[in-house]
Amino acid sequence: MGRFIPGIVRTIRYRFLLIAGVFPYLVGSSIAYHKTATFHLNLFSVGLSGIFLALLAVEYINEYFDSRIGGTDHVFSLERRPAPLYYKFVGFGALLFAFFIAVLLTIERGYPVMLLSLIGAVAIFFYLGPPLKLSHRGFGEVTIALSYGVFMTMGSFYLQARRMDLSIFGASILASLLILALTLANEIPDYYQDRLAGKRNIVVRFGRLKTTHLFGTVLILSYTALISELIFGVLPPLCWLILLTSPVAFRSYATAIRYHDQPPQFIPAIRGAIAIYAISMMILSLGYLFT
Secondary structure, X not given: OOOHHHHHHXXXXXXXXXXXXXXXXXXXXXXXXXXXXXXXXXXXXXXXXXXXXXXXXXXHHHHHHHHHOOOOOOOOOOOOOOOOHHHHXXXXXXXXXXXXXXXXHHHHHOHHHHHHHHHHHHHHHHOXXXXXXXXXXXXXXXXXXXXXXXXXXXXXXHHHHOOOOOOHHHHHHHHHHHHHXXXXXXXXXXXXXXXXXXXXXXXXXXXXXXXXXXXXXHHHHHHHHHHHHXXXXXXXXXXXXXXXXXXXXXXXXXXXXXXXXXXXXXHHHHHHHHHHHXXXXXXXXXXXXXX
16 A cells, blocks of 8 residues: 555646546536525535546556557656556545446436446547557547537536536537646657657647647637637626736747747646646636525
């Protein structure tokens, strides 16, 4: 246990704590409270535990498959050993327990919970898992954007409101665009590793410079969608504060353009994208709570 627990801590990286699911889950719950003026703490807690398990499964299943297909994290390793066997058991065990939670919530709230949960399970397994290996075929970025944007927000909203509402798509689209921008930025420094590992993602297909321009384009689309939705009243007025992150976006893009072929100097662009995402999602959640 002395080595097992630290191993788990090392595997759960920043994207688990900051990005994967927690923010869109909070946004969906906030929208539901805004629409219904009710909040089911028990459902929220059980659903959050399911999200936690699903995200744990993401990390371990991806690490397990990555080590066996010569993925990015292992292609330059001096010790090309497979991931420890417990990665497999932790990953698939967490996914199984998440499924049990999905069954319980489906009994309580209805079949859409199971439908969205199954979509998430497919994304978790086939992101790196055979035969689809979505991240190797240029679909990984879209999978992340949809899973951690539209589907996660819809799922948490339905769990609280027990219905769907077209108004949630405004917030979920913004979440999808912001996570897509962060995903692209995070992949650019790994161009050579991904290429050698046979991962035909967007960066490998288009090159680092074109992907950097795409990163900037997605940021522009994010702020364009934000302003449009604010003007038409889709998002709460407090979300105007998200525009305060625009200087960070400009700086991140400028850094990315300048250092797109120098990974160590590129890191501030990724940190900027993380800050934009985290701040925007927090403001989005608070905007619905206090409107």
